[in-house]
Amino acid sequence: MAKKQLTELLRQEGLSITSPRLNVLAILDQSDGPLSVENIVEHSTTQIPLSTVYRVVADLLDAKIVRTFSSPDKKLLVELTRSTSGHHHHLYCQSCEKVFDIDLDTKMERLIENVIKDVSDSHGMRVYDHSFEIYGTCDRGGHHLKSDQD
Amino acid sequence: MAKKQLTELLRQEGLSITSPRLNVLAILDQSDGPLSVENIVEHSTTQIPLSTVYRVVADLLDAKIVRTFSSPDKKLLVELTRSTSGHHHHLYCQSCEKVFDIDLDTKMERLIENVIKDVSDSHGMRVYDHSFEIYGTCDRGGHHLKSDQD
DNA sequence: TAAATATTAAGAATCATTATCATTTATTGA
DNA sequence: TCAATAAATGATAATGATTCTTAATATTTA
Known part of the structure; x- marks a missing residue:
C-alpha cells in the first residue's frame, strides 16, 4: 500500500500524521x-523506541486501524484491521514463533455462533468477543526446541 | 476432598508433602x-508468598495435577486437572473477573478436530493444543459477585 | 534419630508494558 | 509562510506479573 493511502488512513480517523505512525x-x-x-522494532529501518511503538499501537487500536491480541507467551500482537476480512482466528507456531491467520468456513463460523449463543444464554452473559486458537510446531529441521520433556 | 486424598495425590506423583502444596x-x-x-493467595488463611505459589503451581503442573492457562489480561490461571474431564474451554466475565469452564458437545468437538486437521495439513504443522474462549460481561452493574470463603 | 536431600520464604532480578516529562514535531490560523 | 498552540516523541523511570537466588527449614531416607 502506498504511503499516501496510509496517510489517508490516519487522516480519516482524525489522527495526526507522524513518522512513527506511518x-x-x-x-x-x-x-x-x-x-x-518487538518484531515491529526489528523490521524498522530507522531507530524507534519500544515505548513509542506501544503508544502508537494503542492510538491505532483506539482508532480501530489495528487489532491486537496476545500470543501464548503473553506478548502483544498487532495486525492491520483492513488486512483481514471480518472475524478470524490464529495458528501459532512454537518452533518458529510465527503467527498465521486462519479463516473458518461459513458453516463453522455459524456453528461457533450457535455455541456462543447457548453458552451466553445459560450463563446470562453479554458476549463481546471470542477466539479460537491452534498451537503447533512446523517441524523444520533447522530450529531445535528447548527440551522440556516430562 | 479430604486432606488425606490431596496428600495421596502428591505422593502418587512422587512429590514430597509440604504445607504450601497441600x-x-x-x-x-x-x-x-x-x-x-493472586486469588490463591487471597483465599489462603495462612500467609503464603506469591513466589511460593508460582513455584508450587509449576511443580503441580509438571506432575499434571493442575492445568494452567492465561486470562485475557494475561494472568496465570490454575485449576485441578481432576476437576474437569478432558479438554474444555473457557468463558471469561469482564465485569466480575471470573472464569467458567464450558463444555462443548461431542459433535462440536469433532467439528473442531476436523478444522484443526485441515489447518494443520495445509500449513504442514504438528498441532499440540487448541483453545476456544468466549469473552463477555455478566451485566451486574460492574459489581463483584460472591466470594465463597475468605 | 541423623544425615542427605528437597523445599520454602523473602526479596532481588527480569520481562513486558505503561507512565512521566522535557523536547521535538505537527497543526492551525493570521 | 510563520509563529502560536497543541500533540506526539524519545529517554527513562515506574509498574505488574513472573522467575530466580540463597540462606534457612522442612521432608525424606537410611
Missing part, C-alpha cells in the same frame, strides 16, 4: 501476518 | 472454577 503502519502493511511489538 | 491444592479443590495466583 513507519509502524508501513511495517504492518508489508507483513504477511500479525507482528509483536 | 494449602494450594485445598484452595483449588474448594474452588468452583479456575483461580489466579
Whole structure:
C-alpha cells in the first residue's frame, strides 16, 4: 500500500500524521501476518523506541486501524484491521514463533455462533468477543526446541 | 476432598508433602472454577508468598495435577486437572473477573478436530493444543459477585 | 534419630508494558 | 509562510506479573 493511502488512513480517523505512525503502519502493511511489538522494532529501518511503538499501537487500536491480541507467551500482537476480512482466528507456531491467520468456513463460523449463543444464554452473559486458537510446531529441521520433556 | 486424598495425590506423583502444596491444592479443590495466583493467595488463611505459589503451581503442573492457562489480561490461571474431564474451554466475565469452564458437545468437538486437521495439513504443522474462549460481561452493574470463603 | 536431600520464604532480578516529562514535531490560523 | 498552540516523541523511570537466588527449614531416607 502506498504511503499516501496510509496517510489517508490516519487522516480519516482524525489522527495526526507522524513518522512513527506511518513507519509502524508501513511495517504492518508489508507483513504477511500479525507482528509483536518487538518484531515491529526489528523490521524498522530507522531507530524507534519500544515505548513509542506501544503508544502508537494503542492510538491505532483506539482508532480501530489495528487489532491486537496476545500470543501464548503473553506478548502483544498487532495486525492491520483492513488486512483481514471480518472475524478470524490464529495458528501459532512454537518452533518458529510465527503467527498465521486462519479463516473458518461459513458453516463453522455459524456453528461457533450457535455455541456462543447457548453458552451466553445459560450463563446470562453479554458476549463481546471470542477466539479460537491452534498451537503447533512446523517441524523444520533447522530450529531445535528447548527440551522440556516430562 | 479430604486432606488425606490431596496428600495421596502428591505422593502418587512422587512429590514430597509440604504445607504450601497441600494449602494450594485445598484452595483449588474448594474452588468452583479456575483461580489466579493472586486469588490463591487471597483465599489462603495462612500467609503464603506469591513466589511460593508460582513455584508450587509449576511443580503441580509438571506432575499434571493442575492445568494452567492465561486470562485475557494475561494472568496465570490454575485449576485441578481432576476437576474437569478432558479438554474444555473457557468463558471469561469482564465485569466480575471470573472464569467458567464450558463444555462443548461431542459433535462440536469433532467439528473442531476436523478444522484443526485441515489447518494443520495445509500449513504442514504438528498441532499440540487448541483453545476456544468466549469473552463477555455478566451485566451486574460492574459489581463483584460472591466470594465463597475468605 | 541423623544425615542427605528437597523445599520454602523473602526479596532481588527480569520481562513486558505503561507512565512521566522535557523536547521535538505537527497543526492551525493570521 | 510563520509563529502560536497543541500533540506526539524519545529517554527513562515506574509498574505488574513472573522467575530466580540463597540462606534457612522442612521432608525424606537410611
